Amino acid sequence: xxxxxxxxxxxxxxxxxxxxxxxxxxxxxxxxxxxxxxxxxxxxxxxxxxxxxxxxxxxxxxxxxxxxxxxxxxxxxxxxxxxxxxxxxxxxxxxxxxxxxxxxxxxxxxxxxxxxxxxxxxxxxxxxxxxxxxxxxxxxxxxxxxxxxxxxxxxxxxxxxxxxxxxxxxxxxxxxxxxxxxxxxxxxxxxxxxxxxxxxxxxxxxxxxxxxxxxxxxxxxxxxxxxxxxxxxxxxxxxxxxxxxxxxxxxxxxxxxxxxxxxxxxxxxxxxxxxxxxxxxxxxxxxxxxxxxxxxxxxxxxxxxxxxxxxxxxxxxxxxxxxxxxxxxxxxxxxxxxxxxxxxxxxxxxxxxxxxxxxxxxxxxxxxxxxxxxxxxxxxxxxxxxxxxxxxxxxxxxxxxxxxxxxxxxxxxxxxxxxxxxxxxxxxxxxxxxxxxxxxxxxxxxxxxxxxxxxxxxxxxxxxxxxxxxxxxxxxxxxxxxxxxxxxxxxxxxxxxxxxxxxxxxxxxxxxxxxxxxxxxxxxxxxxxx
Amino acid sequence: xxxxxxxxxxxxxxxxxxxxxxxxxxxxxxxxxxxxxxxxxxxxxxxxxxxxxxxxxxxxxxxxxxxxxxxxxxxxxxxxxxxxxxxxxxxxxxxxxxxxxxxxxxxxxxxxxxxxxxxxxxxxxxxxxxxxxxxxxxxxxxxxxxxxxxxxxxxxxxxxxxxxxxxxxxxxxxxxxxxxxxxxxxxxxxxxxxxxxxxxxxxxxxxxxxxxxxxxxxxxxxxxxxxxxxxxxxxxxxxxxxxxxxxxxxxxxxxxxxxxxxxxxxxxxxxxxxxxxxxxxxxxxxxxxxxxxxxxxxxxxxxxxxxxxxxxxxxxxxxxxxxxxxxxxxxxxxxxxxxxxxxxxxxxxxxxxxxxxxx
Numbered sequence: 001x002x003x004x005x006x007x008x009x010x011x012x013x014x015x016x017x018x019x020x021x022x023x024x025x026x027x028x029x030x031x032x033x034x035x036x037x038x039x040x041x042x043x044x045x046x047x048x049x050x051x052x053x054x055x056x057x058x059x060x061x062x063x064x065x066x067x068x069x070x071x072x073x074x075x076x077x078x079x080x081x082x083x084x085x086x087x088x089x090x091x092x093x094x095x096x097x098x099x100x101x102x103x104x105x106x107x108x109x110x111x112x113x114x115x116x117x118x119x120x121x122x123x124x125x126x127x128x129x130x131x132x133x134x135x136x137x138x139x140x141x142x143x144x145x146x147x148x149x150x151x152x153x154x155x156x157x158x159x160x161x162x163x164x165x166x167x168x169x170x171x172x173x174x175x176x177x178x179x180x181x182x183x184x185x186x187x188x189x190x191x192x193x194x195x196x197x198x199x200x201x202x203x204x205x206x207x208x209x210x211x212x213x214x215x216x217x218x219x220x221x222x223x224x225x226x227x228x229x230x231x232x233x234x235x236x237x238x239x240x241x242x243x244x245x246x247x248x249x250x251x252x253x254x255x256x257x258x259x260x261x262x263x264x265x266x267x268x269x270x271x272x273x274x275x276x277x278x279x280x281x282x283x284x285x286x287x288x289x290x291x292x293x294x295x296x297x298x299x300x301x302x303x304x305x306x307x308x309x310x311x312x313x314x315x316x317x318x319x320x321x322x323x324x325x326x327x328x329x330x331x332x333x334x335x336x337x338x339x340x341x342x343x344x345x346x347x348x349x350x351x352x353x354x355x356x357x358x359x360x361x362x363x364x365x366x367x368x369x370x371x372x373x374x375x376x377x378x379x380x381x382x383x384x385x386x387x388x389x390x391x392x393x394x395x396x397x398x399x400x401x402x403x404x405x406x407x408x409x410x411x412x413x414x415x416x417x418x419x420x421x422x423x424x425x426x427x428x429x430x431x432x433x434x435x436x437x438x439x440x441x442x443x444x445x446x447x448x449x450x451x452x453x454x455x456x457x458x459x460x461x462x463x464x465x466x467x468x469x470x471x472x473x474x475x476x477x478x479x480x481x482x483x484x485x486x487x488x489x490x491x492x493x494x495x496x497x498x499x500x501x502x503x504x505x506x507x508x509x510x511x512x513x514x515x516x517x518x519x520x521x522x523x524x525x526x527x528x529x530x
Numbered sequence: 531x532x533x534x535x536x537x538x539x540x541x542x543x544x545x546x547x548x549x550x551x552x553x554x555x556x557x558x559x560x561x562x563x564x565x566x567x568x569x570x571x572x573x574x575x576x577x578x579x580x581x582x583x584x585x586x587x588x589x590x591x592x593x594x595x596x597x598x599x600x601x602x603x604x605x606x607x608x609x610x611x612x613x614x615x616x617x618x619x620x621x622x623x624x625x626x627x628x629x630x631x632x633x634x635x636x637x638x639x640x641x642x643x644x645x646x647x648x649x650x651x652x653x654x655x656x657x658x659x660x661x662x663x664x665x666x667x668x669x670x671x672x673x674x675x676x677x678x679x680x681x682x683x684x685x686x687x688x689x690x691x692x693x694x695x696x697x698x699x700x701x702x703x704x705x706x707x708x709x710x711x712x713x714x715x716x717x718x719x720x721x722x723x724x725x726x727x728x729x730x731x732x733x734x735x736x737x738x739x740x741x742x743x744x745x746x747x748x749x750x751x752x753x754x755x756x757x758x759x760x761x762x763x764x765x766x767x768x769x770x771x772x773x774x775x776x777x778x779x780x781x782x783x784x785x786x787x788x789x790x791x792x793x794x795x796x797x798x799x800x801x802x803x804x805x806x807x808x809x810x811x812x813x814x815x816x817x818x819x820x821x822x823x824x825x826x827x828x829x830x831x832x833x834x835x836x837x838x839x840x841x842x843x844x845x846x847x848x849x850x851x852x853x854x855x856x857x858x859x860x861x862x863x864x865x866x867x868x869x870x871x872x873x874x875x876x877x878x879x880x881x882x883x884x885x886x887x888x889x
Contacts, residue, residue: 026850033843044829255729282737293822444822
């Protein structure tokens with residue numbers, strides 16, 4: 001009666017237990033690992049928001065419904081997606097479910113004596129015998145076991161001795177390493193998650209001569225972690241004194257024009273004083289937990305616009321973004337204060353202008369050897385007052401019209417540094433003063449990343465131990481006139497046969513012929529395990 | 531900044547020369563593999579008992595004394611002799627026959643004369659190959675692995691050197707055909723698809739981590755590749771244990787038993803997994819000083835992770851009950867497929883921060 005009544009309850013609990021047991025099996029771990037590998041792949045095939053949000057929106061625009069569908073199933077945010085998280089969280093849970101019982105078992109095994117010899121040692125994978133007596137001399141079983149004990153002890157075995165045999169085991173470090181490795185993986189995942197919560201990441205473009213005062217408002221973009229506190233931002237000012245960029249003009253083929261040097265000379269002012277640094281790729285400047293990286297560079301033409309009366313309506317560097325390896329750069333200048341209408345410029349900077357095989361004007365080299373600035377000019381409403389945020393790198397041409405030349409064709413500026421051009425229809429003048437370089441800087445902060453180092457070392461050490469330490473059991477038993485020596489590999493162990501053979505030789509050699517240097521293999525009689 | 535153009539040209543010439551010699555070595559090794567030494571039709575000098583013991587005794591003859599002794603009495607004395615002969619470097623030739631399978635072959639070493647010629651040519655090709663790397667390095671005077679071509683050049687040299695070192699310990703000349711072919715193919719790619727003119731290094735790579743991260747990555751690639759080759763041989767051999775091959779694949783019947791091959795394959799993959807883990811961890815350290823974060827799901831990072839997870843699955847599969855050696859070997863092949871994908875397609879076609887192919 002009772003049993004029947006309780007049956008559904010047992011069913012639910014039983015199901016859970018069954019599920020748990022399934023999840024913590026090796027097979028589940030195996031399947032989850034394969035699924036994890038598969039799940040990670042789409043992130044390399046589709047643009048990802050963490051890398052390039054711009055590419056993602058372009059992709060969605062270009063692919064319409066498909067793009068929206070892919071977005072809905074989080075294929076542009078693979079590594080924060082529900083399904084990817086589900087896989088690795090399940091894997092972590094499975095891991096915990098595996099580690100805990102194994103750790104308990106290992107703890108117990110380390111406190112216990114190695115298991116005694118089974119009745120039939122002949123069934124072990126490695127087995128040999130050697131006689132106790134060899135005609136002239138007969139050894140006492142105890143002496144022989146003493147000998148075996150000291151030999152095994154030297155080889156790092158833990159053992160227990162009974163009346164007639166020694167049971168020994170070695171390689172506990174294998175399991176210890178295994179556990180350490182898996183725990184380290186868990187901790188690594190946790191540290192990665194914490195870093196995202198407490199850290200921050202910002203970007204700033206800095207033109208030569210400019211200074212960056214470290215604060216939220218002076219970033220071009222800033223992404224704080226969920227629990228980041230803005231008051232934690234360290235106080236410093238960074239000035240880009242100069243930026244040296246050099247490209248290869250000697251090499252052939254694809255290597256021609258490759259970058260060879262990006263060296264930024266910066267001055268760092270902190271409350272403790274002022275210091276100069278060489279900031280370059282692979283050599284960040286570290287200041288009070290924040291790290292400043294030189295991530296990109298480019299050219300910023302300095303342009304001055306004046307209205308018809310000669311009043312300056314804009315003057316300063318305009319950041320142009322390089323589009324390719326020869327730094328063909330595009331940029332936009334918005335002059336809301338221009339007279340009589342607002343002016344917009346959209347252009348291309350060619351650092352080394354030249355003609356390609358088709359006779360088109362292109363940049364042929366990334367350094368400033370023959371710089372040329374080509375700009376289209378627009379007049380009208382820049383749309384800056386609508387309240388909708390605009391990109392500084394894009395012109396909203398909805399309410400703008402191309403400026404037309406006196407002959408009716410579209411007006412275009414083609415200028416070299418130092419040139420001044422007059423715009424038609426009394427729109428004033430444009431002066432291309434000079435070109436300055438700029439550095440794209442990333443600032444990162446991750447308060448928990450220092451913890452990665454010890455756990456990476458543990459992970460690595462644990463892995464090496466778990467794969468390369470052989471774990472094996474060895475038994476030495478005196479039975480009748482013979483000594484039986486048997487070995488059992490627990491896991492991968494290429495040397496278990498050798499270990500048994502060596503021990504056999506040691507036990508055979510020392511007693512039978514004390515003077516012999518190397519034992520003949522016939523002395524230790526190997527025989528078939530029957 | 532300057533490059534010694536003459537030396538760089540010498541390097542290219544040496545690559546072509548090495549390729550020519552590898553090609554000849556490959557053909558000659560193939561003669562050995564498909565020739566009488568592996569045909570299994572040699573009159574056996576031993577007793578009928580040994581003939582009958584057939585494949586059992588011959589494979590175990592290579593392994594430990596006690597192991598072979600346990601299996602069959604007749605085989606043991608031969609086995610010891612082979613083991614002694616094989617342990618010194620020059621002895622690999624005399625051990626050849628026995629390793630290839632039959633105890634009789636060791637008494638008629640002429641059967642392996644093709645293999646001996648193949649090995650000699652492989653040594654020569656290896657020397658030319660290493661000379662190509664040395665001249666290229668001298669031409670640019672910098673770290674010799676800064677683009678795809680140099681990576682593949684060194685990886686293939688490692689395969690040759692590793693194979694030759696292995697030969698000194700154990701007769702694995704049955705792998706010669708595959709090794710020389712792989713290296714020949716890689717060098718062919720180096721000089722065409724991957725070809726990168728000798729030049730200086732880009733700032734992104736100019737760091738001490740390139741001395742740590744990249745060579746270990748190359749080593750891992752080589753280890754995992756060798757493991758996969760042996761896994762394929764293992765799978766073929768495993769079939770021949772129930773149903774011997776006929777025709778051109780009959781040489782498989784004479785190779786060490788699949789169990790033995792599986793162990794070698796596993797050990798290479800296990801070491802490869804550890805070095806791959808190191809590659810990944812060292813890469814994370816470098817990423818921190820290069821890009822400000824130790825992990826950012828860049829396409830190369832993604833595939834390095836995928837490779838790592840697949841080999842982790844391989845190791846787990848091997849420890850899982852119910853997975854046969856051949857099924858585990860399939861995972862090994864999936865693993866090498868991801869490694870090669872990571873090297874080729876990701877380098878050449880995927881956007882990402884690791885844009886160092888130089889092509």
